[in-house]
Amino acid sequence: MLRGLLLAALATVLLLVFAINGGRYEGPPSDHFDGTHFHNLTPTERSADALMSLLTTDWRSDWHEVAAPTVEPPPRHVAGTQLAVTLIGHSTVLLQTGGLNILTDPVWSERAGPLSFLGARRYRPPSLPLSDLPPIDVVLISHSHYDHLDLATLRALAERDAPLFLLGLGNAETLRRAGIESRVSTLDWWQTVALPGEIAVTAVPGQHWSSRGLLDRNHTLWLGFVIEAPGGPIYFAGDTAMGPHFVQIARRFGPPRLALLPIGAYRPAALMRGSHLSPAQAVAAHGLLDAARSIPIHWGTFRLSAEGMDAPVRALETARRRAGLPAETFAVVPFGQRQEIAPLPATTR
Numbered sequence: 001m002l003r004g005l006l007l008a009a010l011a012t013v014l015l016l017v018f019a020i021n022g023g024r025y026e027g028p029p030s031d032h033f034d035g036t037h038f039h040n041l042t043p044t045e046r047s048a049d050a051l052m053s054l055l056t057t058d059w060r061s062d063w064h065e066v067a068a069p070t071v072e073p074p075p076r077h078v079a080g081t082q083l084a085v086t087l088i089g090h091s092t093v094l095l096q097t098g099g100l101n102i103l104t105d106p107v108w109s110e111r112a113g114p115l116s117f118l119g120a121r122r123y124r125p126p127s128l129p130l131s132d133l134p135p136i137d138v139v140l141i142s143h144s145h146y147d148h149l150d151l152a153t154l155r156a157l158a159e160r161d162a163p164l165f166l167l168g169l170g171n172a173e174t175l176r177r178a179g180i181e182s183r184v185s186t187l188d189w190w191q192t193v194a195l196p197g198e199i200a201v202t203a204v205p206g207q208h209w210s211s212r213g214l215l216d217r218n219h220t221l222w223l224g225f226v227i228e229a230p231g232g233p234i235y236f237a238g239d240t241a242m243g244p245h246f247v248q249i250a251r252r253f254g255p256p257r258l259a260l261l262p263i264g265a266y267r268p269a270a271l272m273r274g275s276h277l278s279p280a281q282a283v284a285a286h287g288l289l290d291a292a293r294s295i296p297i298h299w300g301t302f303r304l305s306a307e308g309m310d311a312p313v314r315a316l317e318t319a320r321r322r323a324g325l326p327a328e329t330f331a332v333v334p335f336g337q338r339q340e341i342a343p344l345p346a347t348t349r
Contacts, residue, residue, distance in 0.1 A: 021213035022144040023173030023220050032189065032205070037218040038169075040207050042243050044274035057268040061308040066300075068125040071336035073132040077101070081231035083258065083341040087333060089126050090301035091148055091238065093260055094133065097229045098197035102138045104225075104236050104260070105148040106157060112147035112302050114212065119146055120302040123309065127336030130156055138195065141167045142238025143222035144174060144210045147302050151178040158182070166193060166201060168221030174212065189223060200228045202253075204235075207243035208275050224249075231343030232257030235289065239298065241275050246288040257344045259291040261330075263316050264299030267306040276305075279315035283323050286330050293341055294330040 029035045078084045078096035086094040091105040108126050113119010136157055141149050149171070157163055158180045165175065165184045172186045185193060187203035194200050208222040226249060227234040235249060235256040250256075266278040277285060279296070286294045299312040313332050320330055333339050 021216035022211065023170040024216065025170030025220060027169070030188070033169075033221075038210070038221050039218065040209075040243065041205060041245065042207060044207070044209075044241075057306045061303075061306060061311070063123050063303050063309045066124040069127050069334070069336045071127060072338075073128065074134055074338055076134045081229075081343040083229070083231055083234070083343070085258065085295065085333075085339045085341055086128070086337070087295070087297070087335045088128055089122075089124050089335060090299075091142070091260075091262065091297045092126070093236070093295075093297060094128075095227065095234060095236075096134070097227075097231065097234070098199050100137045100195060100197055100199055101134050102140065102227065103133070103136050103157070103163070104140045105142055105238065106139060106153045107147060107150040108153045108156070109150050112145075112150070114146065120304055122302060124301040124335070130160070136161045136163045138201070139163045139165045140201070140225045140236060141165065141171065142206070142224060142236070143168060143208060144171055144212050144220050145239070146212065147304065148239060149174065149212075151175075151180075154178070154180055164193075164195075166203070166225070168203065168210075168223045170220030174220070186221075187223065188221065198230055202226045202228070204249050205243070205245040206238055206240035207245065208239050208241065226253050226256075228253065232292070232348070235259045235291070237261050237277075237285075237297075239276065241273060241277060242281050242285065246285050250289050255290040255292060255344070255348060257292055258341050259286060259289050259294040260297050261285055261294050262298030263296040263312040264307070265305040266312070272305055279312050280319040280322075282316065283319040283325065283330060286325070287323065291330075292344060293328075295333055295339070296330070 074086050084096040093104045095102040110122050111119040167186050169186050172184045189205045192200050192202040203223040206222050206224045210220045210222050211217040224238045225236045233253045233256050261282045263279045263282045265276045266272050
């Protein structure tokens with residue numbers, strides 16, 4: 001029996017090393033691609049302190065199961081300059097505006113990992129079942145990590161709605177291997193796709209990294225998205241650390257009507273600060289963007305780091321108060337409860 005268990009463990013390791021990997025981009029070098037690997041605008045180095053923090057950090061923290069909320073399904077469509085926002089969980093958000101339904105980083109699986117039994121477990125269920133979603137027109141996928149690119153969910157959406165999938169360079173191969181081939185478009189930073197209803201989506205830089213296995217680190221591009229729509233731009237950061245991209249985005253598109261900013265997976269700081277925002281940094285990013293409204297994402301669903309389940313929320317409140325921001329400007333909103341976001345004044349668009 002022991003021999004069988006050892007062989008099974010070895011087979012799993014070999015699967016992870018050689019079989020489970022993402023796509024790979026081939027193209028000309030650029031300011032963030034060297035011909036083989038993508039890289040950030042600001043280089044990130046792993047220091048000895050970062051590696052040591054894995055051993056010295058207390059990883060015991062309070063995570064607990066959360067029951068699914070009882071909520072009403074969202075409307076089928078939202079017209080004109082209206083913007084309805086529904087948080088599903090982690091970085092999954094339903095955005096409804098201009099007659100389009102846009103879904104960010106959709107993950108409905110019980111684990112964020114390469115296999116159904118391997119990966120970060122889900123503590124907070126999706127606030128809505130897939131069956132309660134309106135027809136999805138566009139899916140935005142920020143990068144290849146399992147808590148953002150969930151093939152099981154993408155297959156279900158492709159079969160149900162055949163939406164347009166927008167991803168960073170190199171990620172189409174990952175979807176193709178999973179049998180998702182139609183209506184997939186990959187983008188480089190600053191490339192734009194025009195959509196119906198006077199809406200456009202632009203891929204924008206982030207400060208992060210990518211991989212799905214042990215041999216494909218940074219072979220595909222990570223990004224955020226800006227949705228230009230009637231009523232003002234909407235910024236979905238995906239997963240990012242601090243970097244010059246916040247100022248660049250604000251200069252190019254103006255103040256966002258809404259910014260979806262990650263606040264979780266920030267401890268230990270020595271290890272995480274090169275790829276994630278802390279709540280205090282998210283407040284700083286809100287200021288750099290000059291956002292009219294920000295909503296925190298990427299917290300309280302999958303345990304990915306050392307902080308407690310609700311620690312990001314408490315830290316965000318502290319940072320908001322210290323920055324002198326009104327409560328409604330950057331605050332947690334209930335999962336599953338539709339939020340109506342006011343349009344920007346015409347003079348600021």
